[in-house]
Amino acid sequence: MSAQTALRAREGAPLSRAREGAEPRRRRRRWQPAWLFMAPSLLILGVFVIYPILVSFWYSLHDWTIGAAVEPFVGLGNYIALFQDPQFYNALGNTVELTIVSVVLLIVLGLALAIGLLKDGPVTKIVRSTFFFPTVVSLTSIGLVWRFLLDPDIGLIGGISHALGLPALDWLQSTTLALPAVIFVDIWKNVGFVMIIFIGGLKAVPGERYEAGRLDGASEWQITRYITLPSIRPTLLFATLILTIQSLQLFDLVYVMTGGGPIFHTDTLVTELFREGFVNYRTGYASAISWVLFALIMLISALQLRIFRYDDVD
Amino acid sequence: MTTSTEAVGARRRPIARLLPGLRWLPIGVGAVIAVVPFLWMLGVSFRSENDLFAHPESLLPQAWTLHGYLGVWEQLPFLRLVLNTVVFAGVTTALTVLLDSLCAYALARIRFRGRTLCFYLVLATLMVPFQVTLIPVFIELFHLGWLNTYQGLIIPRATSAFGIFLLRQAFLSIPPDLDEAARIDGAGHFRIYRQVILPLSKPALATVALLNFMALWNDLLWPLIVTSTPEMRTLPAGLTLFGGTHVTDHAVLLAGATISLLPLAIAFFLAQRYFVAGVATTGLK
Numbered sequence: 001m002s003a004q005t006a007l008r009a010r011e012g013a014p015l016s017r018a019r020e021g022a023e024p025r026r027r028r029r030r031w032q033p034a035w036l037f038m039a040p041s042l043l044i045l046g047v048f049v050i051y052p053i054l055v056s057f058w059y060s061l062h063d064w065t066i067g068a069a070v071e072p073f074v075g076l077g078n079y080i081a082l083f084q085d086p087q088f089y090n091a092l093g094n095t096v097e098l099t100i101v102s103v104v105l106l107i108v109l110g111l112a113l114a115i116g117l118l119k120d121g122p123v124t125k126i127v128r129s130t131f132f133f134p135t136v137v138s139l140t141s142i143g144l145v146w147r148f149l150l151d152p153d154i155g156l157i158g159g160i161s162h163a164l165g166l167p168a169l170d171w172l173q174s175t176t177l178a179l180p181a182v183i184f185v186d187i188w189k190n191v192g193f194v195m196i197i198f199i200g201g202l203k204a205v206p207g208e209r210y211e212a213g214r215l216d217g218a219s220e221w222q223i224t225r226y227i228t229l230p231s232i233r234p235t236l237l238f239a240t241l242i243l244t245i246q247s248l249q250l251f252d253l254v255y256v257m258t259g260g261g262p263i264f265h266t267d268t269l270v271t272e273l274f275r276e277g278f279v280n281y282r283t284g285y286a287s288a289i290s291w292v293l294f295a296l297i298m299l300i301s302a303l304q305l306r307i308f309r310y311d312d313v314d
Numbered sequence: 315m316t317t318s319t320e321a322v323g324a325r326r327r328p329i330a331r332l333l334p335g336l337r338w339l340p341i342g343v344g345a346v347i348a349v350v351p352f353l354w355m356l357g358v359s360f361r362s363e364n365d366l367f368a369h370p371e372s373l374l375p376q377a378w379t380l381h382g383y384l385g386v387w388e389q390l391p392f393l394r395l396v397l398n399t400v401v402f403a404g405v406t407t408a409l410t411v412l413l414d415s416l417c418a419y420a421l422a423r424i425r426f427r428g429r430t431l432c433f434y435l436v437l438a439t440l441m442v443p444f445q446v447t448l449i450p451v452f453i454e455l456f457h458l459g460w461l462n463t464y465q466g467l468i469i470p471r472a473t474s475a476f477g478i479f480l481l482r483q484a485f486l487s488i489p490p491d492l493d494e495a496a497r498i499d500g501a502g503h504f505r506i507y508r509q510v511i512l513p514l515s516k517p518a519l520a521t522v523a524l525l526n527f528m529a530l531w532n533d534l535l536w537p538l539i540v541t542s543t544p545e546m547r548t549l550p551a552g553l554t555l556f557g558g559t560h561v562t563d564h565a566v567l568l569a570g571a572t573i574s575l576l577p578l579a580i581a582f583f584l585a586q587r588y589f590v591a592g593v594a595t596t597g598l599k
Contacts, residue, residue: 138532159370
C-alpha cells in the first residue's frame, strides 16, 4: 500500500501543471500572463494545501503507524475505532463543552462590553484597548502567565486567597477545575476581540431606528431586544461562526496550560490529534480525527447559518 | 414588564441618568482583570524565586532583580529563538504579501478561462481546517528533507488563501478605468500591478501583512511540528518546550514571554487602528 500512496504523491503535482499548460493554448494561441501571476500561489496551495487535504483522507483509510512494516487499507476502520474509543469521546466532549460555554459567554460579554463602550471618548478608547490588547498576544505567553497565576504556591490568585484565609486551589491539577480554568482564560483572551466586532456592527445600525423606538416610548431593554439585536444579526452570526470554529480547533492554550491533563480532563480534539499524530505517530488514526474535526466544523457552521436565517424578521 | 408606556417613560429618566455611570462598575472590574495578568507577568519577570514563594499575594516585586532577563540568555538559546521567529514571521509575511497580491491581481484584473474555477478553488481551501493538512504536509516535508529547516517553516506558509481573497476584493474596488488608461499608455500587466494597483491598495496590503505577521509570530502548532532541535525553534515553541523542563525559574520564563510579546505590543500601541480595523473586518487573528 505504501507504493500506492507514493504513486499518488507523484501524480498530484503534474496534474496542476498540466492544466496550466493546456488552458492558454486554447485561448487564441496567446500566452496568458494570468497563470504566471498565479503560479507561485497555486503551486504552494496545490502542494501544501489541496493535495494534503485529499491525501489526508486517504491516510485516514489506512492503519498506518510511522515506522510500522505494513500499512494495511482498513476502509472506515479508523473511524469505527474512533467512535469506540473512550479517549476520543473524552476529547470530543471536552471540545464541545469548551466551545458551547466559551462561545455563549463570549457573545454575551462581548456584546455587553460593546454596548457599554459604544460612545467614543478618551476614557472609552483606553478601556477598549485594554480589553483588546490580549488579542494581540500569543496564546503561548498568555497560557504561560495563567499557568503560573493559577499556581497554588506562587500564583497571585492562590496568594490572595491565602491572604484572605481561603484555601489556595490547585486549579490546573484538579480534574474538576482545570477545564473551567482553561475556558476562563480563553474567554479572557477573546472577549476584547468579540467586543471590537460588535462595536463595528453596532455602529453600522442607522440611528433613525433608535429614534423611532424612543419616540414610541420603548424602554432601554426593549430597544436592545427589538431594535439592536435584530439589526446586528449578521454580526452576531459572523462572531458566533468565527468563535465556534476557533474553539473547536483550540490547541495552544491547552498545550501550554495543562498539556491536556490532569488525566486528559482538558484534552481537546486537536491536542489528541497532536498526540496521536506527532507523539504516537499513528498517522492514519490522527488523520481520521482531523476529518471528524472537519465534519464537526461543517455541521455546526451549517446549523448556525440555518438557525440565524430561520429567525429572519426583515 | 407589564408597566404601561407612560410609566416606563416616567421611570426611565432617573434610571437613564444612573445607568451610564453604573455600567462603569462592571466594566472597570473587567478592565482590571484584563490588565492585572500583564502587570503581574512584568513584575514576576523582575522577581527572585524566594520573593515569589514568600509573597505570592503581592502584585509587584519586594525587591527588583534582573536575573530573569539575564537568565533568558544563559538558560535558553534565546538569541536563536528571537532570530528564528524574526526570520519565520518576517520572510513568510513578505512572501505572502507578494504572492497573494500577484495571485489576487490575476483573479481581479485579468480575464482568462478558468478564473472562476481558480477563485473557487482558493475559497474552498479556506473551509478546510488547517489541522487536516498537518500530517500529510509533515510527511511531504520529511520526503523533501525540509523538516527542521527554514524553507520547511516558510514555504508551505508563504501564501494564504485568505490573503488572496481579501486582496482580490480590495483590487476589485479600484476603478477599471485606471488600468485602462495605463494600458493605453502601453503598460503591461506587471507595470499596472506595480504602479497602479499596489499603490492604491496600501491599507489592504497593510492589513494582510499585519494579520499574517501576528499569526506567524504567535504560532505554536506549526513550528512545534516542523522543527525538532532547540536551534530551529521559534519563541512560542521554545518557551513552551523549555518551560518546566530545562528552565524552572519563573522569572526567566516570564522574562522570555515578555520579550516575545514586546514587538507586537509596541506595534499595537503605535498602530492600534490597523489592528482593530484588520481584526474587525476579517475576524482573523
